[in-house]
Amino acid sequence: MIDTKDKILETAERLIGEQGYAATSLRQIIAEAGVNLAAVHYHFGSKEELLDELVQRKAEKVNAIRMSRLQALEHAGGKPGVRVILDAFFEPALEMASSHPQFVRLMGRVISEGMMPEIAERHFYPTVQRFIRALQQALPGIPPAEVAMRGHFMLGALAHTMSSSPKTKKVAARDTELRRRMKMLVTFLAAGFSAPASKAEEA
Amino acid sequence: MIDTKDKILETAERLIGEQGYAATSLRQIIAEAGVNLAAVHYHFGSKEELLDELVQRKAEKVNAIRMSRLQALEHAGGKPGVRVILDAFFEPALEMASSHPQFVRLMGRVISEGMMPEIAERHFYPTVQRFIRALQQALPGIPPAEVAMRGHFMLGALAHTMSSSPKTKKVAARDTELRRRMKMLVTFLAAGFSAPASKAEEA
DNA sequence: GTATGATTCAAACGAGTGATTGAATCATCC
DNA sequence: GGATGATTCAATCACTCGTTTGAATCATAC
Secondary structure, eight states, rough: OOOHHHHHHHHHHHHHHHHHHHTTOHHHHHHTTTTOOOHHHHTTTHHOOOOOHHHHHHHHHHHHHHHHHHHHHTSSSSSOHHHHHHHHHHHHHHHHHHHHHHHHHHHHHHHHHHHHHHHHHHHHHHHHHHHHHHHHHHHHSSHHHHHHHHHHHHHHHHHHHHHOOOOOOHHEEEOOOOOHHHHHHHHHHHHHHSSSOOOOOOO | OOOHHHHHHHHHHHHHHHHHHOOOOOOHHHHHHOOOOHHHHHOOOOOOOOHHHHHHHHHHHHHHHHHHHHHHHHHHHSSSOOOHHHHHHHHHHHHHHHHHHHHHHHHHHHOOOEEEOOHHHHHHHHHHHHHHHHHHHHHHSSOOOHHHHHHHHHHHHHHHHHHTTTOOOOOHHHHHHHHHHHHHHHHHHHHHSOOOOOOOOOO
């Protein structure tokens, strides 16, 4: 037994990423991890707390890097543009995805499977909000509410791209493909964010 | 009893839209619908077939309208632009969402909750593929594979926006808000699709 | 080497799951 | 109005769920 706790976390990350939280049972997790059922509750307390710790462990690293990159941009003088802000948001995730390919899927699940909103809120929203604010400052011609809504679109596109991320290939090939997709995504999003404000409704 | 089958469909649409497929039990559905548990299996056969019929009923109407609008565009002479193609895709969904507010959420779930891929594939992909092809023709300067990937981003943004669509408000207010969001979404997506192709990777 | 606390284990808990059954009720036609 | 087929009903099936329990095993310190 190397480390029961880690084996549970690893397996849960993979299975929940592939199937979703509600559709993945603890028994499936412990069977594939080769540990005892009670170990889950001993180490985590409950299924939900397992997910929480899972998300927290991975998200906090990515978010810390994102924040420091954003701060570096803002302290470099001269308002940062949309593209570099998006890069500061996506590249850390790409790094993590490269070493932990399952991570990316899980994050997509947490965002799109709206059934654990507190978890997504706790571990994602503070950072996302900071980036939205940066984007609002980079786009003074567009109403802040519309920029925020575009941030919503960004999360959706990201989550969907992530949760259907390339499955089992050779590591190098998966990595290249992931990088290619992220690059396309950032290009797509940068143009979307920079679009002129949509006109108000007419009757 | 007006119609047991319709009551099941209505309630299932709402609950699955709100909670997801795996997280919604048949017993919750029949309790809120006020019908007997066996009625579900009598009328549909199984939980999964219920979902299938649910999606099929709603999707086929929307898709039929989408297709006829797209064909009208293409037969009007002169290659249709990105914006009008997107409008032909989104406006029918908006109409449906206006009369059946739960529908929009359910669709988001089906797309993002990847656990019933055959269902999403059966009822969504044919139409989506047709629109992707139209967009590829409207964007000759961009590699078709990249346009297809952008279609993926579009679905993600749409699904996420839909599944977190405005909850219980007055009907008129919800309608206006939905229309506003869709307008922003199309503006955002049109700019994204029209972005120059992302450059190839460098080492 | 024995005591102590951390960890693992098999077993069971009660509640909830989708599905099935066969009798009861309903509608419709002859 | 009795027969026939469609629909509804309460009851139960076998199973899975997350969680709990208490004894067994392990590690570490004395």
